[in-house]
Amino acid sequence: MSVVPVLDADVLRRQDPELAEILLGELARQSTTLQLVAAENFTSPAVLAALGSPLANKYAEGYPGARHHGGCEIVDVAERVAVERAKALFGAEHANVQAHSGSSAVLAAYAALLRPGDTVLALGLPYGGHLTHGSPANFSGRWFDFVGYGVDAETGIVDYAQVRSLARTHRPKAIVCGSIACPRHIDHAFFREVADEVGAYLIADAAHPIGLVAGGAAPNPVPYADIVCATTHKVLRGPRGGMLLCGSELAERVDRAVFPFTQGGAQMHTIAAKAVAFGEAATPAFTAYAHQVVANARVLAAGLAGEGFVVTTGGTDTHLITVDPLPLGVDGRAARGQLAAAGLVLDCCPLPHGNSRGLRLGTAAVTTQGMGEGEMATIAALLAGVLRGRVDTRRARDEVRDLVGGFPPYPG
Numbered sequence: 001m002s003v004v005p006v007l008d009a010d011v012l013r014r015q016d017p018e019l020a021e022i023l024l025g026e027l028a029r030q031s032t033t034l035q036l037v038a039a040e041n042f043t044s045p046a047v048l049a050a051l052g053s054p055l056a057n058k059y060a061e062g063y064p065g066a067r068h069h070g071g072c073e074i075v076d077v078a079e080r081v082a083v084e085r086a087k088a089l090f091g092a093e094h095a096n097v098q099a100h101s102g103s104s105a106v107l108a109a110y111a112a113l114l115r116p117g118d119t120v121l122a123l124g125l126p127y128g129g130h131l132t133h134g135s136p137a138n139f140s141g142r143w144f145d146f147v148g149y150g151v152d153a154e155t156g157i158v159d160y161a162q163v164r165s166l167a168r169t170h171r172p173k174a175i176v177c178g179s180i181a182c183p184r185h186i187d188h189a190f191f192r193e194v195a196d197e198v199g200a201y202l203i204a205d206a207a208h209p210i211g212l213v214a215g216g217a218a219p220n221p222v223p224y225a226d227i228v229c230a231t232t233h234k235v236l237r238g239p240r241g242g243m244l245l246c247g248s249e250l251a252e253r254v255d256r257a258v259f260p261f262t263q264g265g266a267q268m269h270t271i272a273a274k275a276v277a278f279g280e281a282a283t284p285a286f287t288a289y290a291h292q293v294v295a296n297a298r299v300l301a302a303g304l305a306g307e308g309f310v311v312t313t314g315g316t317d318t319h320l321i322t323v324d325p326l327p328l329g330v331d332g333r334a335a336r337g338q339l340a341a342a343g344l345v346l347d348c349c350p351l352p353h354g355n356s357r358g359l360r361l362g363t364a365a366v367t368t369q370g371m372g373e374g375e376m377a378t379i380a381a382l383l384a385g386v387l388r389g390r391v392d393t394r395r396a397r398d399e400v401r402d403l404v405g406g407f408p409p410y411p412g
Contacts, residue, residue, distance in 0.1 A: 333348050
């Protein structure tokens with residue numbers, strides 16, 4: 001792979017040297033530090049090329065064959081390709097690929113199925129629920145009556161008995177299953193059963209695992225949920241954006257909820273990049289990649305446990321790991337700062353039934369770079385070494401730079 005067609009530094013320097021240095025600085029940051037943020041990944045040069053294509057110039061409100069602007073015959077083809085590839089990849093009857101983000105996709109799902117004031121049952125934010133699952137600072141918490149379920153105090157896994165009990169008590173209009181911090185697979189069949197029992201719609205927020213689903217490394221929510229909301233970045237390795245998957249009976253409602261209800265013109269360059277990513281995800285190489293992501297996460301989780309971190313749920317089924325660093329003498333917020341200074345980039349997250357914040361990390365990006373189980377053991381030891389004070393910041397940055405140098409995200 002070559003990064004030259006993706007970022008033409010000479011052209012950008014001539015036109016806008018200030019921005020050229022900013023973009024090149026970010027490329028340097030990504031190429032010299034470890035990207036362990038669970039929600040991030042490296043796209044392929046082909047995806048980046050689509051993002052920087054002439055399709056960025058085209059205004060295309062509406063859907064293929066029914067646009068509000070002229071000259072859409074080419075972008076119509078691009079969107080149809082993206083839709084058909086998404087449907088085939090996930091076994092869905094309908095796909096909408098216009099959502100600008102995961103949050104936009106969730107907003108559209110709510111708009112398609114709910115009215116303001118409706119009751120919604122979702123994972124509570126302290127247990128790994130997303131902002132769109134009822135945060136009072138978000139549209140979801142302002143417009144709908146959210147009831148939060150939690151996780152089992154011992155296992156850290158979704159408290160399924162509580163889900164059923166709350167559903168029977170509150171009779172929600174919709175139930176949301178999905179998490180931004182739960183490292184275990186969700187039992188979609190159980191949620192479908194409960195939703196049917198109380199007459200609720202089932203919305204699966206699969207923003208994190210959808211790439212693993214594409215690679216056959218995680219259960220597919222499509223056969224169970226009325227609407228599946230997802231992002232196209234993260235493990236899927238596409239551009240930043242969202243999508244919705246549903247059955248044919250909800251297709252028109254979903255499409256109208258995206259446009260014209262919640263969004264205007266589609267970002268056609270992003271939709272083309274999504275099509276590229278869906279095509280890449282349909283290959284045997286991506287299947288191997290998705291399974292390696294999970295294998296790496298399990299080794300990293302085991303390594304962190306061996307170093308003294310408390311690993312939530314005792315491990316992981318996915319790309320995602322959450323840990324409590326308190327046994328190493330530091331809470332999550334302070335730990336994130338120390339690790340960032342050492343070139344180890346990750347996130348904080350709430351800990352179930354805890355008073356402190358933990359760390360959330362993932363293996364999607366480092367696996368894209370070609371790292372394997374051996375490198376995961378090295379990373380676990382490095383994380384612990386920094387937090388225990390065994391490895392100072394300068395030495396850690398040197399070790400990180402050496403490690404990443406052997407696995408550059410964009411060789412050349």
